[in-house]
Amino acid sequence: MIYRSRAPLRIGLAGGGTDVSPYCDLYGGAILNATVSLYAYANIEPLNEEIIILEAADRKEILQYQCSKALPVNGKLDLLKGVYNRIQEDYGVPAIGFRLQTFVDAPAGSGLGTSSTLVVAIIGAFAEMLKLPLGEYDIAHYAYRIERKDLNLAGGRQDQYAATFGGVNYMEFYEEDKVIVNPLRIKSEYLSELENNLVLFYTASSRESATIIKEQQKNVQQKNEGSIEAMHQLKEQSRMMKEALLKGRLNEIGEILDFGFQQKRKMAANISNHFIEEIYEAAKKAGASGGKISGAGGGGFMIFYCPGNTRHKVIETLHQFGGEIKQYTFTKNGLGSWSI
Incomplete structure (x- = not known):
């Protein structure tokens, strides 16, 4: 069995930067964005060995570890490790080996929300494998928590919600991580x-x-x-x-x-x-x-x-x-x- 997921990258059309704390906590933020046919992909393949293989196919990076409840966050494929560590702590991953392979259609740092979209895709693959009861808002907030809190990566909130919901959305951001996604019905x-x-x-x-x-x-x-x-x-x-x-x-x-x-x-x-x-x-x-x-x-x-x-x-x-x-x-x- 192979568990797959994909999430779309996004184009920000207006309001960029107002989803970043502390601005949105103090004043409220608003962004309009649209997802496009460029994606982040994640595949999880269970293995018969007690090893964890992490592979970023687009970056040609591969790491291998013995099965563990936590993988070292050390600057190498940390997004993959961050999702695994958080899901392992919250839900528990079966003590079996697996290969987690990812690919993104745009380079990191290119401005289309690649990192956050990749995190969403990885969560999606684990949720498929473990049958996790996570809705759209749950997954988007979970991705935000992993990036901003667990991994201490600077950034905003729009990318995780765009990747999870898809479409053209007007998003509102408030204090205490409150986000409202308003899908737009455009002709x-x-x-x-x-x-x-x-x-x-x-x-x-x-x-x-x-x-x-x-x-x-x-x-x-x-x-x-x-x-x-x-x-x-x-x-x-x-x-x-x-x-x-x-x-x-x-x-x-x-x-x-x-x-x-x-x-x-x-x-x-x-x-x-x-x-x-x-x-x-x-x-x-x-x-x-x-x-x-x-x-x-x-x-x-x-x-x-x-x-x-x-x-x-x-x-x-x-x-x-x-x-x-x-x-x-x-x-x-x-x-x-x-x-x-």
């Missing part, structure tokens, strides 16, 4: 037009999001008025984006993205840099009406809204910067698991 023609006009570009550079996020958190703690006001504006941006999508005012999407890009740069240093600014300006000159850096910033993926028939000219312009145009479709479903 299919609006979603098709958004998909056609939104170009996903990988800059061929990744970044350490934790450094940027820690500075953002510090700015809130030290009551940096400029940074906090920028986050207030980004929260308002998520409301603007929600209204534009629901009412089909797609001609406003680029301007709303551009507004958010201007605000996000004020949250912390290193969110943008000369290379990103050069790409952004070139895309706008080619016809894009706006765009953003995906995730915490500093590198990874960027998205651009290309109204009318400007898509192909923008893509042609982006090619001069190297990198890669990533093809995708929006997805309706979140985490899925099965066994064979």
